Amino acid sequence: MISKYVFGPAPSRRFGRSLGVNPLPRKTCNYSCVYCQLGRTPKLQGQRVTIYPTQEVLRDVRIAIEEMGDSIDYITYMGDGEPTLAANLGEMVSGTRELWKGKMALITNGSMFHLEEVREAVQPFDVISPTVSAGDERTYRRLHRPIRSLNLAKVLDGLERLRQEFQGEIWAELMLVRGVNDSLPSLLNIRKVIRNLGADRVYISVPTRPPAESWVLPPTEETMRQVFDLFPEAVDMTMPEEEPFLRNEGERQAELLEIAKNHPLREDQAMEMLSFAMGEEKACECLREMVEDGRLRKANYGGKTFYTVPLQKT
Numbered sequence: 001m002i003s004k005y006v007f008g009p010a011p012s013r014r015f016g017r018s019l020g021v022n023p024l025p026r027k028t029c030n031y032s033c034v035y036c037q038l039g040r041t042p043k044l045q046g047q048r049v050t051i052y053p054t055q056e057v058l059r060d061v062r063i064a065i066e067e068m069g070d071s072i073d074y075i076t077y078m079g080d081g082e083p084t085l086a087a088n089l090g091e092m093v094s095g096t097r098e099l100w101k102g103k104m105a106l107i108t109n110g111s112m113f114h115l116e117e118v119r120e121a122v123q124p125f126d127v128i129s130p131t132v133s134a135g136d137e138r139t140y141r142r143l144h145r146p147i148r149s150l151n152l153a154k155v156l157d158g159l160e161r162l163r164q165e166f167q168g169e170i171w172a173e174l175m176l177v178r179g180v181n182d183s184l185p186s187l188l189n190i191r192k193v194i195r196n197l198g199a200d201r202v203y204i205s206v207p208t209r210p211p212a213e214s215w216v217l218p219p220t221e222e223t224m225r226q227v228f229d230l231f232p233e234a235v236d237m238t239m240p241e242e243e244p245f246l247r248n249e250g251e252r253q254a255e256l257l258e259i260a261k262n263h264p265l266r267e268d269q270a271m272e273m274l275s276f277a278m279g280e281e282k283a284c285e286c287l288r289e290m291v292e293d294g295r296l297r298k299a300n301y302g303g304k305t306f307y308t309v310p311l312q313k314t
């Protein structure tokens with residue numbers, strides 16, 4: 001199934017086979033994180049907006065469930081920016097809840113929970129996974145480059161209110177970038193924030209796909225050892241997922257482009273998707289053509305080749 005609202009199921013390190021839902025077009029975000037795999041945010045978005053029609057999104061969610069329900073572990077709201085900026089998120093999520101009795105998750109930068117309407121909108125989720133990667137204002141600004149109206153105190157206040165009101169689980173994601181938030185004082189501040197929040201789980205990740213800023217690197221191995229000493233309860237998400245992308249019927253190139261829009265594909269993953277339909281030699285040729293005609297962009301990061309969709313093509 002090809003949809004601009006729904007993609008996958010794709011393998012997720014947290015959510016197994018995850019059917020992604022994009023409640024907003026690329027790249028609607030109030031941050032411009034240095035590690036963002038979607039590139040820099042062209043224009044920071046502060047206000048919540050309705051862009052995608054709720055009923056169209058729900059129609060595609062329903063079709064995806066009918067076609068692929070058996071191969072979905074989680075329906076995950078995430079996508080091409082910050083999902084809580086969608087003013088109609090609550091309608092979409094409660095509509096999805098009526099269609100799907102399985103697990104639902106939200107991947108968010110965690111910046112909008114100071115708003116009561118956002119905390120209400122997210123109640124149907126089973127899991128909310130916010131980024132908690134800074135414990136002091138300076139690090140917060142360097143890492144996320146947020147819109148002016150946001151600051152760390154406001155974000156943390158919102159997360160604490162969410163913790164009090166939300167019945168599901170909160171899985172904090174800590175993204176570490178060398179020289180930005182991996183010093184000992186910075187890590188101790190983050191630990192304090194995560195402990196205060198009472199997160200049910202902590203996931204530690206590092207950039208594994210081409211980031212917005214080319215200087216962004218994961219912490220050194222020595223630092224990572226220190227990180228896991230400080231967060232013994234944390235789940236290690238620093239290795240890229242290895243499960244191959246699930247194969248759907250339908251047009252492989254279009255499917256690959258939909259997934260690569262917000263999930264840069266390693267070369268082996270892209271080859272896996274295409275060669276199933278057309279054999280390895282043709283898949284190789286097809287990838288080369290898609291790069292040449294500008295539908296895909298090839299990038300190297302961490303010694304691996306990735307394919308992403310250039311921003312202007314979405």
Ligand code: SF4
Pocket residue numbers: 029030031032033035036037038041080081082109
């Ligand atoms: S990583 Fe997420 S929060 Fe940060 S700029 Fe990208 S989409 Fe926005």
